[in-house]
Amino acid sequence: MAPPMMLLLLLTSFLIPTQTQFQVEAKDEAFTSIVISQKGLDFLKELLVTEAVSSIIPLQIPRIEKSVRFPFLGSVEMVVSNITIYGIDVGSSYVKLGDDGIAIIASKTTCNLSMNWYYSYTTWVAPVEVEDEGSASVQVEGVEVGLTLGLEIQEGTLKLSLKDCGCYVKEISIKLDGGASWFYQGMINAFEEQIGSAVENAITKKLKDGIVKLDTLLQALPKEIPLDDDTYLNATFVNDPVLSNSSIGFEINGLFTARRKPSVSEYLNKDTKALVACSDPSKMLGIALDEAVFNSVAATYFDAEFMQWIVDKIPDQSFLNTAGYRFIIPQLYKKYPNHDMNLNISLSSPPIIKISEHDIGAIIYADLIIDVLDEDGVIPVACISLVIRGSSSVKISGNNLAGNMKVDDFSMSLKWSNIGNLRMYLIQPVVWTGIQTVFVPYVNKHLVGRAIEDDEYRAARNLVLRKGVDLEGYSIEGVSVGGHETCIIIPEFKCAFDIGRCPSRAIHQNFVFITHAHLDHIGGLPMYVASRGLYNLKPPTVFVPPCIKEDVEKLMDIHRSMGHVELDLELVALDVDETYELRNNLVVRPFRTHHAIPSQGYVIYSVRKKLKKQYMHLKGKQIEKLKKSGTEITDTILSPEVAFTWDTTSEYMLDPRNADALRAKILITEATFLDEGFTIEDARQHGHTHINEIIENAQWIRNKAILLTHFSSRYHLEDIRQAVSRLQSKVSAKVVPLTEGFKSMHT
Numbered sequence: 001m002a003p004p005m006m007l008l009l010l011l012t013s014f015l016i017p018t019q020t021q022f023q024v025e026a027k028d029e030a031f032t033s034i035v036i037s038q039k040g041l042d043f044l045k046e047l048l049v050t051e052a053v054s055s056i057i058p059l060q061i062p063r064i065e066k067s068v069r070f071p072f073l074g075s076v077e078m079v080v081s082n083i084t085i086y087g088i089d090v091g092s093s094y095v096k097l098g099d100d101g102i103a104i105i106a107s108k109t110t111c112n113l114s115m116n117w118y119y120s121y122t123t124w125v126a127p128v129e130v131e132d133e134g135s136a137s138v139q140v141e142g143v144e145v146g147l148t149l150g151l152e153i154q155e156g157t158l159k160l161s162l163k164d165c166g167c168y169v170k171e172i173s174i175k176l177d178g179g180a181s182w183f184y185q186g187m188i189n190a191f192e193e194q195i196g197s198a199v200e201n202a203i204t205k206k207l208k209d210g211i212v213k214l215d216t217l218l219q220a221l222p223k224e225i226p227l228d229d230d231t232y233l234n235a236t237f238v239n240d241p242v243l244s245n246s247s248i249g250f251e252i253n254g255l256f257t258a259r260r261k262p263s264v265s266e267y268l269n270k271d272t273k274a275l276v277a278c279s280d281p282s283k284m285l286g287i288a289l290d291e292a293v294f295n296s297v298a299a300t301y302f303d304a305e306f307m308q309w310i311v312d313k314i315p316d317q318s319f320l321n322t323a324g325y326r327f328i329i330p331q332l333y334k335k336y337p338n339h340d341m342n343l344n345i346s347l348s349s350p351p352i353i354k355i356s357e358h359d360i361g362a363i364i365y366a367d368l369i370i371d372v373l374d375e376d377g378v379i380p381v382a383c384i385s386l387v388i389r390g391s392s393s394v395k396i397s398g399n400n401l402a403g404n405m406k407v408d409d410f411s412m413s414l415k416w417s418n419i420g421n422l423r424m425y426l427i428q429p430v431v432w433t434g435i436q437t438v439f440v441p442y443v444n445k446h447l448v449g450r451a452i453e454d455d456e457y458r459a460a461r462n463l464v465l466r467k468g469v470d471l472e473g474y475s476i477e478g479v480s481v482g483g484h485e486t487c488i489i490i491p492e493f494k495c496a497f498d499i500g501r502c503p504s505r506a507i508h509q510n511f512v513f514i515t516h517a518h519l520d521h522i523g524g525l526p527m528y529v530a531s532r533g534l535y536n537l538k539p540p541t542v543f544v545p546p547c548i549k550e551d552v553e554k555l556m557d558i559h560r561s562m563g564h565v566e567l568d569l570e571l572v573a574l575d576v577d578e579t580y581e582l583r584n585n586l587v588v589r590p591f592r593t594h595h596a597i598p599s600q601g602y603v604i605y606s607v608r609k610k611l612k613k614q615y616m617h618l619k620g621k622q623i624e625k626l627k628k629s630g631t632e633i634t635d636t637i638l639s640p641e642v643a644f645t646w647d648t649t650s651e652y653m654l655d656p657r658n659a660d661a662l663r664a665k666i667l668i669t670e671a672t673f674l675d676e677g678f679t680i681e682d683a684r685q686h687g688h689t690h691i692n693e694i695i696e697n698a699q700w701i702r703n704k705a706i707l708l709t710h711f712s713s714r715y716h717l718e719d720i721r722q723a724v725s726r727l728q729s730k731v732s733a734k735v736v737p738l739t740e741g742f743k744s745m746h747t
Contacts, residue, residue, distance in 0.1 A: 003367050009031075009462065013402055013655070017292070018394075019435070029238045029253055030238040030239060030251035030253060030254070030290075031252075031254040031255055031289070031290035031292045031296075032251070032253070032288070032289055032290065032293055033249060033250070033251050033287070033288040034249070034250045034251070034252070034287050034288075035247050035248065035249045035250070035287075035288075035349065036248045036250075037246065038246040038247060040208075041095050041246075041247070042094075042095065042099075044095075044342045044419055045093060045094070045095040045104055046093070048104070049090055049093050049104075049106060052207065052210060053088045053090065055206070055210060055583045056085065056088060056203065056206050057085055057086055057087060057088055057573075058084050058085065058086050059084065059085040059111075059202055059203070059206060060082075060083070060084055061083035061084070061085065061195075061198045061199065061202050062083075062198065063079060063080065063081035063082075063083065063482075064079070064081075064160075064195065064198065064313065065077070065078070066078045066079075066194075070255040070339070075121075075122055076116070076119070076120070077118075077119075077121075078118070078120075079117070079118040080115050080116070080117050080118075080136070080195070081115065081116050081118070082113070082114070082115055082116045083113060083114075083115040083138075083195070083198065084113060084114050085111050085112070085113050085199065085202070085203075086111070086112055086113070086114060087111070087112035087466050088109065088112075089109065089110045089112075090106045090108075090109050090468060091107060091108025091109055091110070092106070093106040093107070093108055094110050095106060096242045096336055096583070097233065097245060097247075097248065098243070098421055099243075099247070100148055100150075100163065101148045101149050101150045101151065101163050101243075101622065102148065102149045102150075102151060102243070102248070102733055103146065103147070103148045103149075103381070104146070104147055104149070104195070105144070105145070105146045106143075106144070106145040106146070107144050108142065109142075109143035109144070109145060110139065110140065110141050110142075110143065111119075111139070111140040111143055111199060112137070112138070112139055112140075113137070113138035113140065113195075113199070114135065114136070114137055114138070115134050115135070115136050115138060116133065116136070117133060117134055117135070117136050118131075118132075118133045119131065119133065134303075136175060137175050138172060138173070138175075138195060139172070139173045140169050140171070140172050140173075140195075140196065140199055141170060141171045141172075141173070142169070142170025142171050143167065143168070143169055143170065143199070143203075144167070144168045144170070145166070145167045145168075145203060145207070145443060146164075146165070146166055146167075147162065147164065147165040147166075147207055147211070148162075148163040148164040148165075149161065149162060149211070150162075150163050151240075151241050151243075151248070152240050152241070153238070153239060153240050153241070154219075156223050156236035156237055156238075156310075156629060157218060157221060157223065157236075157237060158218045158219075158220050158221070158237060159215065159218070159219070160211065160214055160215040160218055160351060161211075161215070162208060162211045162212075163323045165204055165207050165208055165211075166198040166200075166204065166205045167199070167201075167207075168200065169196035169197075169199055169200055170579070172192040172195055172196050179739045184720075211484075215274050217379075220632070221235075222235065223235055223236045231256055231257070231300050231428050232256070232257060233254070233255075233256055233257075234252070234253040234254065234255050234256075234257060235252055235253070236252060236253045237250060237251070237252050238251045238252060238253055238709075239251050241483070249289045254289065254290070254293050255292065255293060255294045255296040256293070256297045256300045257296065257300060265358065272708055275546050276658055283716025289420050290343070290405075291353050291354060291355040291360075293496060293714065294353035294355070294360065295350070295352070295353045298350040298352075298353060299350040300350045302347060302349070302350040302351075303350075306645075307346065307347040307350075307396060307514045308344075308345070308346040308347070309344075309345045309346075310342055310343075310344055310345075311342065311343040311345060311438060312342050312343075314434075314437075314438045318535055318536045319430075319434065319535065320340060320341045320342070320343070321338060321339070321340055321341060322336050322337065322338060322339045322372065323337070323338050323536060324534055324536055325430075325534070327426075327530070327533050327565040327566060328422075328423065328426045328430065328534060328565075329419070329422055329426075329427070331419045332370075332381060332382075332419050332421050334371075334374045335419060336374070336379075336381075339372045339373060339374060340372075341370060341371060341372055341373065341374065342371040342374045342378065343368060343369070343370065343371070343434075344368070344370075344371050344380070345366055345368055345369075345439070346350070346366065346367055346369075347364065347365060347366050347367075348365045348366060348367050348385070349365050351363065351364045351365075358393070359391045359392060359393045360391065360392050360393075361389070361390070361391045361395075361408075362389070362390050362391070362392070362405075363387065363388070363389055364386075364388040364389075365385070365386070365387055365388070365389065366385075366386045366388065367383055367384070367385055367386070367415065368383065368384045368385075368386055368412075369382070369383045370382045370383075378426070380418070381417070381418050381419050382414070382416065382417040382418065382422060382428070383414075383415040383416050383417070383420075384412050384413070384415060384421060384424075384431070385412065385413050385415045386410060386411075386412050386431070386634060387410060387411045387412070387413075387654065388409075388410045388435065388439075389408045389409045389410065390405050390406060390407045390408060390440075391405070391406060391408055392404060392405045392406065401485060405440055406440065407435055407436065410431075410432065410435060412424065412427075412428060412431060412527060413689055418426050423563075426563065426565075427554065429527065430529070430534060433504050433531075434484065435506065437504065450735070462483075467637075468489075468738075468740070469707065469736050469738070471666050471705040471707060471736060472665045472666055472704055472705050474490055474641075474642065474665075474666065475490070475491055475492065476488060476489070476490055476666075476668070476707060476738075477489045477490075477491070477505060477738070478496075478500075478503065478505075478738070479500065479502075479503065479738075479740045479741045480499055480670075480709035480710045480711075480738055480740075481710075481711070481713050481741045481742070482520075482670075482672045482688075482710045482712045482713060483520055483712070484520055484713060485500035485523075485524075485707070486498045486500050486503045486520055486646060486710060487499050487500035487501070487502070487503055487506055487524070488644070488668060488709070489506055489509055490604075490642065490737075491509070493511070493582070493586065493604060493642075494509050494510040494511060495510075495511045495512070495513065495582075495604070496509040496511070496512045497512075497513045497515070497602065497644045497646070497668070498512075498513070498514060498515055498521040498522065498646060499512055499514070499521070499522060499523075499524045499525050499528050500520065500521065500524055501523060501524045501525040501527075502524030502525075502526075502528045502531065505526060506524075507528060507531045507532060507535065508535075508537070509540075510538070510540055510541065511540065511541050511543070511582060512525070512528065512540060512541075512542045512543070513543045513588070513602045513644070514542065514543065514544045514545070514552075515545075515593070515599050515600060515601060515602070515644065515645075515646040515647065516545065516548075516595055516597055516598060516599035516600075516646070516647060517548045517552075517565060518597065518647065519553070521646065521647070522552075525552070525555070525556075526555065526556065526559040526567065528540070528566070529542075529556065529567045529569045530559075530563075530565060530567060532569075533565070533566060533568060533569075539568035539569050539570060540569050540570070541569070541570045541572060542569050542570070542571050542572065543572045543573075543574045543580070543588070543602075544571065544572070544573060544574070545571035545573070545575070545590075545598055545599070545600050546574070546575050547598045548598070549571060549573040552571060553571060556569070556571075572740070574588070574590055575590065576590045576591060576592050576600055577589065577590070577591075577657075578590065581602075584607070585605055585606060585608070586604065586606060586607060587604075587605050587638065588602055588603070588604050588605070589602070589605065589660075590602050590603075590604050590651070591603060591643075591655075591657065591658045591660070591661055592652065592655065592657070592658065593645050593646070593647070593648035593652045594648050594649045594651045594687065595647040595648050595649070595687040595688075596647075596651060596662040596686065596687035597687075599647060599648060599687075601643060601644050601645040601646065601648070601652065601658075601661060602643070602644050603640050603642070603643045603644075603661055603664060604640075604641050604642045604664075605638040605639060605640055605641060605660075605661050606638070606639045606641050607636060607637070607638060608636075608637050608639070609634040609635070609636060610634055610635050610637050611623070611633060611635075612632075612633055612634060612635055615633050624713045640660040640661070640663060640664035640665070641664060641665050641666070642665065642666045642668065643660065643661035643662075643664040643666070643667050643668065643669075643703075644666075644668045644669075645661065645667075645668070645669040645670060646670055646709075646710065647670060647672075647687060647688060647691055647710065648667075648669075648670065648687065648688075648689060649683070649684050649687060649688065649692035649693075650684075650689045650690075650694065650696075650697060653693075653694075653697045653700050653701075654697070654700070662701055662702055662703060663701055663702040663703065664703055665703065665704050665705065666704070666705045666706075666707060667701070667703040667705070667706045667707070667733075668706075668707045668709060669694075669706065669707075669708065670688060670689050670708075670709055670710035670733060671689055671690070671691040671694060671708045671709075671710065671711060671723070672686075672688035672690075672710050672711065672712050673688065673689075673690045673691065673712060674690075674691050674711065674712075674715055674720065674723040675715075675719065675723070676721055677714075678690065680693055688710075691708075691723050691726070691727060694727055695726065695727055695730050698727075698730040698731045701731050701733060703733045704733055705733055705734045705735075705736065706727075706731070706733050706734070706735045706736070707736050707737075707738055708720075708724060708727075708735065708736070708737045708738065709737075709738045711737070711742065713742075715742065716742065716743060716744055716745040716746065716747055717742050717743065717744045717745070719745075720737045720739055720742060721737065724736075724737050
């Protein structure tokens with residue numbers, strides 16, 4: 001009934017994970033459960049009906065003869081031959097599941113036939129024989145076709161059986177052509193019952209033959225599906241299918257096994273039955289995977305020695321030179337100055353996969369060997385043992401199960417060293433950065449990323465490196481959670497405003513502006529300076545309010561003393577209304593804010609030159625002559641681009657000296673409190689701003705965009721968005737919240 005390619009498509013589609021809801025429990029030997037939902041059954045039914053029709057037509061029906069003798073008059077012989085069904089139109093069909101099996105019913109079906117007819121009359125009265133012949137078209141209407149299929153597991157494969165099959169013809173219409181067809185029409189109509197019966201028998205036989213062929217094909221499907229030269233999937237069916245009112249559930253072994261390699265069973269926990277399932281009732285197929293499946297994959301590829309990597313190229317290549325470690329591992333730099341390095345990463349055991357309700361977790365045990373590249377070859381100098389705990393949410397990408405890994409936690413210890421003891425507390429932040437920016441993107445692309453298109457991978461990697469918003473032509477990144485950490489980065493300026501806990505992206509910014517000395521704003525400063533040295537970046541310039549400069553110098557001296565490291569930076573005390581040139585077209589100027597401790601905000605200005613009015617009428621040569629004479633011919637125009645406030649009451653908005661902050665293209669300010677749980681007076685007592693105060697002072701805002709930050713951690717995304725919508729209705733500026741670090745109340 002159906003060609004082999006179509007059936008292979010159907011069977012292999014069982015292993016394509018899509019999303020639906022089902023109730024199938026994995027048994028002792030089953031680690032993968034698959035369901036075909038009602039939508040999937042309807043799709044397969046339509047496919048099978050289409051294939052059945054195409055396999056039936058054209059269908060030849062045996063010739064039909066009929067003779068009648070009349071006493072004293074003679075005999076009449078009628079024959080219809082070359083009866084061919086050349087068209088079938090199925091009006092409607094449905095599939096129904098029950099205890100007896102799978103029933104497929106096609107109704108309101110019309111069959112179109114063609115045939116030849118022959119008429120002969122002889123009589124004894126006179127030696128006369130009358131003959132005539134022609135063709136006829138036949139339309140068989142109201143055909144009902146039904147079959148019931150049994151489905152069971154036999155020796156690990158699907159066994160299909162035909163329990164019942166029938167075809168019923170309701171009405172036949174015959175139209176003769178040729179000869180004196182009008183004369184014989186009534187006699188030919190006598191064949192209706194025989195033609196109908198012949199159609200019923202022919203279709204029934206054809207369907208039975210098709211089911212036998214389909215069963216043969218199912219029985220021939222392999223129980224082991226090779227994936228590559230080293231691995232195959234155990235596709236043995238386990239337990240009989242489970243039929244419900246609207247779905248069919250299957251179970252297969254589903255484990256991955258290495259060819260000619262040790263068994264992976266030692267890594268499988270037979271007692272655990274955690275399943276990862278994708279659920280979406282709009283999909284046709286669903287799959288549930290026991291965590292043993294994931295562990296079998298991990299064990300198989302670990303046995304095949306695939307889990308080893310040599311890292312010799314990374315985005316920041318200075319990370320792979322001993323000069324980058326001169327402060328962290330000084331003995332390495334002393335013994336091998338300016339030598340290139342490789343990082344040899346290998347897993348010491350298969351990853352351990354754990355499945356929870358919301359994601360898939362993994363514990364990875366790896367050895368990181370630091371190799372120095374010398375003229376004599378590769379020299380291993382130290383080995384660090386890593387324990388990485390990661391997780392991944394499951395997603396469907398095309399026809400593949402995929403997802404992006406993230407690292408939740410990691411620990412490390414020194415396994416051996418040929419260069420003496422290592423200060424692991426200094427190395428750990430470097431390794432963490434490497435894991436996040438090199439290892440995780442690599443794993444996502446090469447392990448999970450086979451199911452992800454290149455552009456998706458690049459987007460996922462960019463998400464690791466950058467999270468933020470685009471406003472008025474500037475990319476603004478960072479995180480700001482009240483009382484926890486605050487650091488905002490504008491790459492176009494090479495600036496970070498406050499340093500928080502020193503996010504990795506901040507390390508590559510040349511300037512840092514500190515608004516005040518609370519730890520959630522300044523705590524990461526020593527790490528920022530140390531990391532700049534680690535990456536051989538030039539010493540940064542750090543701006544602070546003058547009243548805390550001496551304390552910041554003491555802080556850096558303490559870390560120099562404790563860590564025996566150089567912490568090179570230029571520390572600038574920049575007071576309110578003073579101006580500092582960042583580059584020839586960019587300057588910064590602080591303005592006064594009002595917090596619980598001394599604080600200040602900053603405005604970044606773009607600088608451009610404009611010809612003075614008195615010289616605008618002059619020609620080029622005249623202007624050039626004035627310029628050479630030393631005459632100042634231009635005015636300097638400062639345009640406020642971005643203003644930062646951070647922790648402050650709303651009082652700064654009422655200070656006329658802060659007008660530039662309120663007319664900059666972008667105002668980045670705080671709104672720590674958003675609801676009536678904290679009053680405006682509460683906000684002021686803590687040195688913060690309530691969003692209602694911004695609404696009350698909206699008439700002073702001339703900015704094109706406002707980035708709201710520093711929300712209290714007590715709020716959810718829904719609270720923030722609702723508050724932002726209230727402010728947006730009061731101002732013409734575009735209002736955007738920085739929500740990195742906040743979660744939905746439904747999470």
